[in-house]
Amino acid sequence: MDKIKWGILGTAKIAMEQVIPAIQRSSNGVVAAIASSSGKAVKIASQFNIPHSYESYEDLLADPEIDAVYIPLPNHLHKEWAIKAANARKHVLCEKPAALNTEDVKAMVSACMANDVLFMEGFMYRFHPQHTKVKELIQDNVIGDIKMLHANFSFYMEDRKGNIRLNRQLGGGVIYDIGCYCIHSLRYILEAEPIQMSVIGEMNDEGVDTSASVIMTFPNNVQAMFMCSFDAMLKNEYEIIGSKGSIRVPFAYRPDLNAGKGIVQLVLENEFREYVIDGDQYKFEVEHFADCIQSNREPVSSGDHAISNMRVIDALLEMLI
Known part of the structure; x- marks a missing residue:
């Protein structure tokens, strides 16, 4: 074609x-x-x-x-x-x-x-090959059974006057804007849906969430936490803690801000490994979708996945707002 x-x-x-x-x-x-x-x-x-x-x-x-x-x-x-x-x-x-x-x-x-x-x-981050490495380490049981996960996506919003991210009617709010990445990545890593959630957050005078801290329980009593904020320094990372080791990804969502270089850090009891993985996540994203069109197959971030991610966002906003 x-x-x-x-x-x-x-x-x-x-x-x-x-x-x-x-x-x-x-x-x-x-x-x-x-x-x-x-x-x-x-x-x-x-x-x-x-x-x-x-x-x-x-x-x-x-x-x-x-x-x-x-x-x-x-x-x-x-x-x-x-x-x-x-x-x-x-x-x-x-x-x-x-x-x-x-x-x-x-x-x-x-x-x-x-x-x-x-x-x-x-969700362009999903197409950077650093996450494939993370999944390989998990599937090879390098860190043992997953017990806990942490994710953090934040940046300090300088110019707030008239910013669309702070307009509730237009879909503003930190959970919509960057918290959705944390939710997506936790679900993607665990290949499961949260069964229990709680959230605390900070709202501005217009009732828009500007910071949020979330705790989730996944099947097998896996605990996951994430923070997202417009009020904190730039961070875009996640960490997976297992029974034998941990994996940290310090440029999880925006490796393009690190010249496209993803970093996967593996910590075991007596060992530290770091993998530096190049990738063009936006290019891989559009190539994947075009390939799906050409081959008539479902994309990895399909409609069903979008519905599932939005269910979590809905539940969190209902508790917060």
């Missing part, structure tokens, strides 16, 4: 800085069109040498040449445009979190299924 022709809905920073360049680096995809409701489409298309630009999302979806769309729009718009894209028979790569609640994600996934197109939630 020819390369997948991508359409980009919007000119969000992540699209400009990460995903458009990643598609252009990929082996099986090209950016064929971009749309913007803010009048920026022509300028961005020229900047990235994108052949077609549209002043409305509807016009891009009407383009018969487009195979798949990437949706980096504000969280509250994901449901609307994922469903419209599905109805236009476009495959959908949607930024995380997939939507604002489980029922909305179910509606998005159902629309994709009804139109025979694929849906994937954009």
Whole structure:
């Protein structure tokens, strides 16, 4: 099959800085069109040498040449445009979190299924090969039985006035924004769903969560904890503690901030090993989705996974807000 022709809905920073360049680096995809409701489409298309630009999302979806769309729009718009894209028979790569609640994600996934197109939630970290190394160490029983996990994703938000991440109506809040990565990674490592949860957090004057600390119990009494915050220094890591050793991944979610180098640290009773693993996580993400389209197979971050992750987010926000 020819390369997948991508359409980009919007000119969000992540699209400009990460995903458009990643598609252009990929082996099986090209950016064929971009749309913007803010009048920026022509300028961005020229900047990235994108052949077609549209002043409305509807016009891009009407383009018969487009195979798949990437949706980096504000969280509250994901449901609307994922469903419209599905109805236009476009495959959908949607930024995380997939939507604002489980029922909305179910509606998005159902629309994709009804139109025979694929849906994937954009957890790019999952495609860095450092996590494959982590899974290999676990499967080889190097650290024994998993007993505890810790995850931490935080950054200090400098400019808060008018920041979309602090607008509840638009899907703001730290759990939606970066806590979702911690939830996803804990579920991915354990290949299980939490059976009990508790959360404490800090809210701003508008009732938006800016910091949260979560404790989860998984099957076999595995305890998992994570912290996420807009009020603390940049950290993006997880640690897995087993009966014989531990694994720490200090650039778990943003190895691109470490020149693409993932680090996996293994600590045993009398031994320390460190693996440095290069990877282009955004490129691997878009290549995986394009390959799934070409081979007609389900992506690893499928609609069912998106629904399961959102169930956890829903439960935490219900306890917190």
